[in-house]
Amino acid sequence: MIGVGFLILLPILFVNDPDYMSLITSANILAAIAIPLAWQMSGIGRMNFGPQFFVGIGGFTAALLSIHWGWGPWQTLGVVVLFSLCLGLLLSPLTTIAHGLYFSLITLILPLMFLEVTFVYNETFQGETGLYGIAPFLELDNILIEQTVLCYCSLGLMLLFLYIVDKTLRSRIGLFAAAINDEEDVADACGLNINFWKMLCFTITSVMIGIAGWFLAHHDGTFAGITYLPLPFMIKILLVVIIGGRGELYGAIVGAYFVTILERVLTVLGAVNYVIFPLILLILLFTLPEGLYGLYRKHKYREYYPTMRVRKR
């Protein structure tokens, strides 16, 4: 609760600085992607190396509907949810068919294929420049107020995801997710229908990530595949999850703020940033195996200590 209170107060401290306000918004959206992903990684017992695929699905669906049919954010939301749901359902059997590294490889390739599609069908997706002219959430005369409201909207989205996933993981569904992540064959032998729960988890979290993409599109007014689909964005999301703490929801928020701030701080170094940023993150991964949030949680009782698994079979 203290942490949530701090997050609510934070934008007020920077209300006159649009630069910091956009930084906070970016961190909130990154956390909104990382929170469902943290659930997904334990719920399907596999590493998804392409979470940005559904960011792209949500973003492009919203952008295309808004640009071509003039739909507003609330109209596009329904279609984004429906489309992400259908695609999530369609891809969810991968969690049961593709064993071990194959799942990770397929999910790694999916967003890259989507990126190629945006270049091949350049007229539709504007692969090189991105789509622009997407209906914004709100248009106010005062840019500072507009940014503050949007910042709180991003915070609201992130807290909503946090509430949903937290409630879910504290229920029996969380226990099932932990069992699948730990020993899925044994969970199966204990009577758990692992295929059903894995597919359900993948589908729901995919919809949530799609909604984060929808938010990005309407927030920025522009959406480009080249920004969100390539590997650097994927690395950023995965590092948020892992640095925040393996599978820790609250850790994902800490990780999102840490990665966003670190990225901004290191931009002053220019091109060197591209080397130093991953290097610092790698060092942190080795020195803090339980993530930054793990420092706080280390000595507290937990029912479950999740471990990320890239399965061999």
Next chain:
Amino acid sequence: MLLKVDSVSMSFGGLKAVNDVSLSVERGEIVGLIGPNGAGKTTLMNMIGGVYKPTSGRIFVEDVEITGLKPNKICRLGISRTFQIPRPFPDLTALANVCIGVLCGKTRPHMSYTEAMLDASHFLEFFGLFGKRNTLARDLTLYEMRALELARALATTPKLIMIDEVMAGLNPGEASKAIDLVQRMVEEYHVTILWIEHVMKVIMEATERVIVLQYGQKIASGPPREVINDPKIIDAYLGEKIA
């Protein structure tokens, strides 16, 4: 008849791990399944548990065919198991481990998570692990892990529990406690046991009937005292010279 295995075979490529084995287990029995290494005991157990689909033959539980069903469906039909090498959910506490058995084994749509925890606590108490309920499974000793597996298996409310070498790696004191646990489990919960074991002393003490496998085939079946004096069994275990 609780379990009926009818002429099942299992081949892995050119290797016939189980060859035309038939057996039956009556309700309330403790049946030992013995045989030298590589005899096909665990493969047979895996077929009954749904891990492998038999190449040929059929398996029935109370006249319901379970051949080729998924392990979770077989578990919900009343067949539970433990593993040769303990396989708890390592990152979960002992209580949460057993809770999974409680929630998944039998369809209990109205059971709350809290009620499931209470039920799981009862099973932990029965196996002497209540004091370790908040310990992560990976931090338990080998004996405790084996007891936890039994508790988890029992929590699924099974009719039959398949126990795979529960004594492996235990010292004589722990082994004696483990036999006691299994016998108490049968008395209090009226479960049927199919017990794979290498320790003949355990088989002699605890089982009412043994089935012997060799090279994937059933070579004998009967009361333990009779079976161990059978020259065929001595030959299988110790070689022709001694037999």
